[in-house]
Amino acid sequence: GCGSKEAAPAETTTTETTEATDDAAAKEEAPAAEETAATTEVVKYNDIKDELGGIPAAAKDMKFNIGFCGKAFENEFWRMEKEGSEAAAKALQELGLDVTVTAQAASGESDVQGQETVMKAMSNGDYDAIMVAPISDSNLTAAIEAAQEKGIPMSYCNDKDANVDLPSVVADHKDTAELAAKWIAEKIGEEGQVAVVQGLPTAEAARLRTDCFVDYMTANYPNIEVVAQQNADWDRTKAKDVATTILKANPDVKAIYANNDTMAMGVLEAVKELNLLGKVLVVGTDGTTEALESIKAGELSATINDFPYYQSQVVVEMLVRTLAGQEVPKYIYSPHAVVDADNCNQSNEEILGWTGFTLAE
Amino acid sequence: MEKYIEFQNITKVFPGQKALDNVSFSVREGEIHALLGENGAGKSTLLNILHGMFPATEGKVFIEGKEVKFKSALDAIDFGIAKVHQEINVIPELTVAQNMMLGGEPRKGVLLDKKKMEQETQALLDKLGCDFRADEKVGGLSAGKKQMIQIAKALYMNAKVISFDEPTSSLSNAEVKTLFGIIRDLKKQGITILYISHKMDEIFEICDRASILRDGCYITTLDLKETTEEVLVQNMVGRDVSMFAQRLKPSCADKNTTVLKVEHLSGPAGFDDISFELHKGEILGFFGLVGAMRTEVMRAIFGADPTYGGEVYYKGEALPHNRTPHTVVEKGIGLVSENRKEEGFVKNFDNADNIALASLKKYMKGFFVNRKMKEENSVKVGETVGLTPNDPEFLTMSLSGGNAQKVILAKWLSTDADILIMDEPTKGIDIGAKAEIYKLMEDIVASGKSIIMVSSEMTEVVGMSDRMLIMREGKLVGELEREEFEEERIITYAVGGSQS
Amino acid sequence: MKKLLKNNFREVSVIIAIAIMFVIFGALNSVYLQPTNIIDILDQATIYGLMGLGIMLPIITGGIDISVGSVLAMSGCIVAKLAVAGVNPILCMIVGLLVGFAAGGVNGLLISKMKLQPFIATMGTQSAFRGLAYIITEGYPVLGVPDSYRGILNLKLVGDIRISVLVFLIWAVIIYVLLKKTRLGTYIYAVGGNVEAARLSGVRVELVTTLAYAIGMLGTALAGLVQIAKLGTGDPTTGNGWEMNAIAAAAIGGTSMAGGRGNPWGTVLGAILFSGLKVGLVVMNVNTYWQYVATGLVIIVAAYVEIFQSMIASKKKKKA
């Protein structure tokens, strides 16, 4: 089933869609129950933005040296996270705050120990706060615990460690998958065959996006059948190969959902080659430049944009607020949205309703 | 030309070992020049320097009056000098033709001329009287055959100088005869030949002069027509030794006690219906031409190769059909294998480790192997086989050919095996040490153990055996008691002439 | 015929394994045996096959080349950059091949001249070439490779068979001729079979080794060219860990990891076996987790077919 740790807090916010998965999720949550029992609800950034108001004025006289332990900056998604965090620092500086962000990452998304090294080095360094995006569910447990012992405030950014409970700003993978499912269902008239191209099961994102997509389809659209659900390891070439095989074996497939945009682009190549462009919808996830360009060019059908550039800005903002003494919600879902032909020419700010930071008087 | 090849003050130092010490002498054009000396005297080292395998530490080499400095084997081959190496060095995955032509393949455009390769190889093989084909893979061939390939390879190069480093150590009389015919032919064509051997009769048969090395030093050069074996050996060893393979003690064979009985043994290599008995205290000789499959029979008994059928009884007890060398060794049988480099020793092991490998249980102190006991054993057994340097920490890989052979003998002497199967045991061993080993064999049988000696050296089998079995093409064709040993008769059995 | 069988045990076993696979998947799902599916299998075997052929040469010399995945990415990105910049497609391809050749040459020199262990040396260059691929592209995929380039390698020859499949097979023929019909090929086997014997025979071991790595990498560079055409994108992150797939294709095809033995046709068949397996599992929509188990078992069984077959053969000999 779809769920894991995301599901428990989600219960309170999106009750109407989680019914199908609650039981399974609850079972899996059992061992971690103590940790999640005390949690408050997860809120959406856009819902709380106004409530929070400006950044407390106390921040003016403070120094904020923030470390960002990212995943792998080879990957465009993470580079956007990095650039976003730096942009946030710059925007805050323009408001007169002394904020610096130093971003470091592992070499490659399989370099779990390298990331631990980064996290350790950061907790040894003199950072006022650390934002962290663990590569796996648990590769940073020890390092995060070490930083906790030192009393450094931290926040998760996009990904969480399964063992340590910290404030977090994450993308709602479940919601992402469901947005994709809903979008596809509507476009294909709520009936027919669809397929999923999955990322390496190493990543929670791959498992959640796939499982939640499938669960949502089964629960809500009895006439839609997920005929194939195959792994392409986040890889463009493999995605193209897998999609080719799926499309030939199941000629009636109307849409393919890929767990990220790199694979979506591979799937798109397969679709183009089989002259199915327009007949088979391809939906990706992440909102990479490449994917957005492709949507503008009328090729890729849609992507669920997680707006990494803004996600990390939210994290920086929350850390600054916390350090300045403001109480902020512990668990925050960063904004995301479907980008398709209808809105692809709007700027991200427009789609998101992003207004930047303000300082309280 | 009087000084066709001239060595001037050659010194070669290996890490921890001075192999050659200021050696100077010269070789005449068109002569067959023997290089003599004990194991480890530096013969191979000198030839390796001549052929560019490694540089001399000091000194110069002149050919035709001009100094040569070959940086690699390739340089020497390009210059026109070829060598038959002491150790068998072939590429098992390639065919006979590919091995023979390696480095000088005929071509048609950029592609190999396969037809020509095989034809020329086959022609040369025929000339050498070899019965294997040019397109066979070398991997499955016996040591003797591989040796013939190495010889053929050197001949193929059309060199001005050819060096032979113990070419006959895996060959039997018939092949040796053919080889000598060819060497004489080469001499007629004016080719200069350097020849290393420990077999005195060969030296006198084909060589003109002989230079002698001892402990890396040059001793003298003698004209073989004007000297005797005694003088040569005197110069090589520095003392008198008995040079003949002969029994010094009375036979200890106990005809009534059979320690090993082989019945109707046959195996995939092609030997068939082999039956014989080995008695207690006996030295049983096995003679045959190259390819007679003596080696294969021994390996089959030892459990190294599978058999198709037949029984082997050790002291009355049948050995299982699926026996492995492990079970056989545990019973008390040892096999000194013919091919020392490929099957004899472990390359990264030093002498102590190699010598201890088959008898490791003896050096245990509680749970652990005791290095000191291994070293002590290594020194002790090394002494009895005349190992030089008798250093337990010396890498066996770096020993001279004869000394490596001694390590393998030492390995099996360290076990308490009741039966030792020795396949070409004195291959590459100098005459002084050979005499020691013969004495050792007598000591072994005197202590109630038994030996099977497979040998292609007529003098050795005739001199040492209590009884002799002769094989031809995978079959046992004759059995002779010591009093019946006659060279003529043995050869007749071996080559399969008229049967009497 | 018998001789053919005897000398090509491994290829025959892989063919048997492939046949068994076709029968099983075909019985379970008739889609599998349709011509278009079979063409897909060939198509998808191309990249691993080319890389397998590439890695085979170093392996035959007794070495290994771990850096193929990185070179695939590096040379691919350079080609994509050039193609996007409007450089003549053929020229792009030539540059791509030269980059591959040079990268392989660097590996070869590190191993032959500087005497580094092949594994360590190419592990070092694996990291270094990967870094270069990122630096060249600043980490972004190179988008929009023009159709003038893509069309050349994607051209369909007969029916749906692409020219890239032909490139794969032609490269296999070239490697076959190189290995079996030229001096260099013989020397490559010789170096892997017994480097000492090769040296004593006057083989220039260092040169041969270097060339084996360099020419081998040409196969990987070719795979890079094909990949660019296939995807229209140069991706600096591609090929990570693919050396394992390349080695697997070669190894299943009978290339001995100890050196001295290997046949290009075995590698071609090995690559086809793998892609056929993957396609089969996808067609059957087998659960990802069970795919791992199934793949593992198939590898072991395919490897065992040969052992088993040679056992039977030697038993037959006995009776004869």
Next chain:
Amino acid sequence: MKKLLKNNFREVSVIIAIAIMFVIFGALNSVYLQPTNIIDILDQATIYGLMGLGIMLPIITGGIDISVGSVLAMSGCIVAKLAVAGVNPILCMIVGLLVGFAAGGVNGLLISKMKLQPFIATMGTQSAFRGLAYIITEGYPVLGVPDSYRGILNLKLVGDIRISVLVFLIWAVIIYVLLKKTRLGTYIYAVGGNVEAARLSGVRVELVTTLAYAIGMLGTALAGLVQIAKLGTGDPTTGNGWEMNAIAAAAIGGTSMAGGRGNPWGTVLGAILFSGLKVGLVVMNVNTYWQYVATGLVIIVAAYVEIFQSMIASKKKKKA
């Protein structure tokens, strides 16, 4: 002393390389030399080091074990499941070790009894064991390993040095004793050095090979135990591709890929070199892309130190 130097070229060179690394990184950033940092380096060397020691035994026999990463995950997940279920921690550990031993034994049997090529055989089991890890956990991490388990291996001994570092060093000692002081060890080297000579000397080659794989995998299982303690989670996806790091630690430490040669201390030092390098590049905040290039160059240079050093040594001797 001289003899010690002569026999331990590789270890000395790695120590030199490590020393150079410390001097350079230390000079560039004083944080690097702080005790906590050095403890971190040791701590992070533990897992790769244990796996390196594990993979070293098969390599010495002339084989390879690609499946270590999968076994790390599989045995780790089993241990985590048991620990979460409340099984006695020590019992969990014993089960974990047994699972590792059995998995290694399977590899060993495939290779020695069924005569499969080590690379193919363990590539097959790599895939199969990985699949099993997923199936056991249904693909989800096993959360909430109790502190009763974690505490045992995370216990701090002196200052911040964890017991797991000690486990690593003790395992190195055990492997050292095994290899250098027992019969099995001698046989493992003999099998790798010349399998035919070993067999003909009465060594039970099949048994020795199987044990080498099985005992080697114990090192990997230990790494799994340590990892579970460190992370508190059994992750079925962990260890993917780590065989490369394990091989690298062994290879940099002087284990010859051709078999017959290798020393546990070299591997320990190799693992420390790697983790020291990683930490250094991070502490220096080197650009990610250049980190790849730098890592590659360091690997090559570290490997070359030995070659260079032995060249110098032999020159000195010439003069003497």
